[in-house]
Amino acid sequence: MNLLCDMHVHSRSSHDSEAIVCEIAQACIEKGISAFAITDHCDIQYFDPCIVDSSFKEVEAVKREYGDRIKVLAGIEIGEAIWNMPTATEILKRYDFDVIVGSVHAVRYKDYTDPYSTIDFSKMSQAELDGYLSKYFEELLEMVSYVDCDIMAHLTCPLRYICGKYNIKIDMLKYQEQIDKILDLIIEKSVAMEINTSGIGTVFDNFMPFAWIIERFKQKGGYLVTLGSDAHIPQNVGKGFELAIKLLKELGFDGYYYYEKRKSIFCKI
Numbered sequence: 001m002n003l004l005c006d007m008h009v010h011s012r013s014s015h016d017s018e019a020i021v022c023e024i025a026q027a028c029i030e031k032g033i034s035a036f037a038i039t040d041h042c043d044i045q046y047f048d049p050c051i052v053d054s055s056f057k058e059v060e061a062v063k064r065e066y067g068d069r070i071k072v073l074a075g076i077e078i079g080e081a082i083w084n085m086p087t088a089t090e091i092l093k094r095y096d097f098d099v100i101v102g103s104v105h106a107v108r109y110k111d112y113t114d115p116y117s118t119i120d121f122s123k124m125s126q127a128e129l130d131g132y133l134s135k136y137f138e139e140l141l142e143m144v145s146y147v148d149c150d151i152m153a154h155l156t157c158p159l160r161y162i163c164g165k166y167n168i169k170i171d172m173l174k175y176q177e178q179i180d181k182i183l184d185l186i187i188e189k190s191v192a193m194e195i196n197t198s199g200i201g202t203v204f205d206n207f208m209p210f211a212w213i214i215e216r217f218k219q220k221g222g223y224l225v226t227l228g229s230d231a232h233i234p235q236n237v238g239k240g241f242e243l244a245i246k247l248l249k250e251l252g253f254d255g256y257y258y259y260e261k262r263k264s265i266f267c268k269i
Contacts, residue, residue: 183216
């Protein structure tokens with residue numbers, strides 16, 4: 001099945017978006033996108049049950065309105081679930097989500113426990129940067145180990161800020177062993193690796209994860225990959241997908257996947 005499917009999109013139920021789901025649906029239709037998932041933020045340290053309720057209800061309403069024109073999927077991006085597993089588990093059981101995206105937006109490292117998008121990494125020493133990233137990969141591995149998710153979001157996301165915003169060079173070979181453990185685990189657990197395109201066209205201008213990590217995933221036998229724009233405004237849905245699909249073809253993938261009713265569905269490229 002040849003489809004364009006965006007499995008990571010945010011609406012006004014996320015703290016950092018004002019996008020209306022029906023406008024997202026319209027933007028997807030105009031761009032030839034066949035399916036999209038609203039995966040609004042549910043970061044445990046800022047959890048508000050009303051936000052999850054409003055996201056799910058708005059998606060269900062848009063499903064009824066646009067269902068004959070585009071596949072609208074109900075999802076959630078659960079962040080920092082390992083900080084409070086009982087609450088996270090209760091949230092994920094509350095609704096019949098089509099897809100659950102697991103992510104790490106903040107790391108329990110020294111006093112740097114705020115979301116990494118808000119940290120001034122230029123004030124860290126090299127040793128602290130190394131320690132922070134090592135802890136990030138450690139917590140991502142823990143997240144995949146214990147959280148009931150379908151997709152692991154934006155592996156290497158802190159680099160969007162460290163390397164992009166602050167232009168700090170990082171030797172990723174230091175973390176290859178940790179990254180390999182994450183790749184091995186998601187393959188073992190049949191958790192999809194997201195190719196997040198939100199950095200394309202920004203100062204970072206790269207995929208998350210980097211192409212060499214996607215290639216390593218393929219070499220290890222991984223095949224479950226999804227595409228996620230991580231769009232927070234309707235105009236960004238599907239952004240960078242042509243480049244992502246080109247990369248997948250170059251690496252020998254014959255398709256990617258989307259999720260419905262928590263089942264992976266193949267999309268040929």
